[in-house]
């Protein structure tokens with residue numbers, strides 16, 4: 001069930017080899033995701049603890065699954081496409097209900113809040129924003145029975161206490177850190193979030209970044225795709241997936257972290273429908289209410305967080321339920337949802353018909369947008 005055991009194992013092995021000084025040079029560990037690719041990245045002790053925790057396959061029950069198993073660094077920190085739209089947990093045969101998003105660029109999602117001007121919710125972690133910060137988010141998977149399946153915080157803390165990196169953990173968080181389970185669990189989340197805020201998690205080194213910086217070029221087709229992507233009368237994609245640097249100079253994230261209902265149909269291939277009642281009481285009748293589920297507010301029914309479009313080449317399938325196998329189908333859907341024979345939306349009432357569903361793009365224009373999306377993959381190499 002662990003699809004990337006070699007890579008995960010490689011990280012753990014390399015970690016063991018580098019020891020526990022206050023500063024370590026992970027070299028090939030972080031290099032795949034770090035700009036420039038050949039640089040050795042100096043990491044602080046706290047960051048190195050975060051890396052160790054993120055990659056430690058002992059922190060599941062049964063052992064075998066790390067955060068990095070579903071957020072594989074060489075795959076844009078998403079799940080390598082196994083042909084199944086959602087990810088399998090540490091217990092074989094247990095699947096979650098949603099497609100694993102990339103953890104790259106997640107640090108830029110602001111704390112979950114309501115923006116009165118834009119009349120929309122913004123930010124948070126997960127497809128439905130139910131964790132406000134990276135720290136909150138990191139506390140979830142260890143205890144989730146369909147993910148890493150530990151019985152308790154104490155069980156997770158005990159595993160960290162007996163790990164090879166425990167001495168560094170104590171060095172960073174204090175010699176008595178393991179005495180208080182809740183505090184130690186918070187520290188585990190703190191270290192993971194610190195790791196996820198490293199530049200390696202937001203490389204900004206795609207061909208499009210080079211184009212914006214004036215150090216690279218796009219093909220004529222990609223340029224056409226960019227124009228269509230930004231044209232309000234054509235793709236209008238940048239209305240929700242901004243494609244230019246923000247006012248503070250941050251390169252474009254390709255998400256404004258707002259929420260919307262695209263009208264994505266149910267995905268009949270989602271293995272969650274057949275999970276036992278313990279995990280899915282509604283069985284085949286399961287409906288994913290997205291933001292409404294997190295907030296208990298029916299007005300938000302079916303809305304999900306706008307995805308970043310960086311690294312799409314490595315993060316398929318697409319959509320919160322993995323409904324779309326390829327990018328061409330996604331753009332086709334935006335283009336013809338309301339004028340062609342697509343299956344019904346899972347939640348019809350709140351579907352956005354103003355900005356998408358009937359874009360009137362030609363087949364060539366759809367191809368051009370897809371070509372442009374291909375310029376957004378960061379230059380990360382497989383280990």
Ligand code: HEC
Nearest residue numbers: 067070087088089098099100103106125126127138141147
């Ligand atoms: C079994 C696969 C799996 C494992 C293991 C896993 N995740 Fe995830 N992760 C997911 C899925 C699926 C989601 C989306 C869930 C949702 O929205 O309800 C997600 C969401 C996230 C997000 C939010 C990204 C965003 O843009 O909203 C972050 C960050 C993240 N995970 C980090 C972690 C960390 C840290 C760990 C280890 C403590 C971890 N994950 C373990 C599958 C996994």
Ligand code: HEC
Nearest residue numbers: 235236237239240260304305306307318319320330334355
């Ligand atoms: C009104 C806002 C809005 C507009 C306009 C918009 N999108 Fe999106 N996009 C979203 C939301 C919200 C999601 C996530 C929806 C979900 O999975 O339920 C998304 C998801 C995607 C995904 C899937 C990403 C993934 O990792 O699963 C792609 C690809 C995408 N959009 C491309 C585009 C393109 C290309 C256009 C223009 C033709 C566009 N979007 C226009 C809001 C928008």
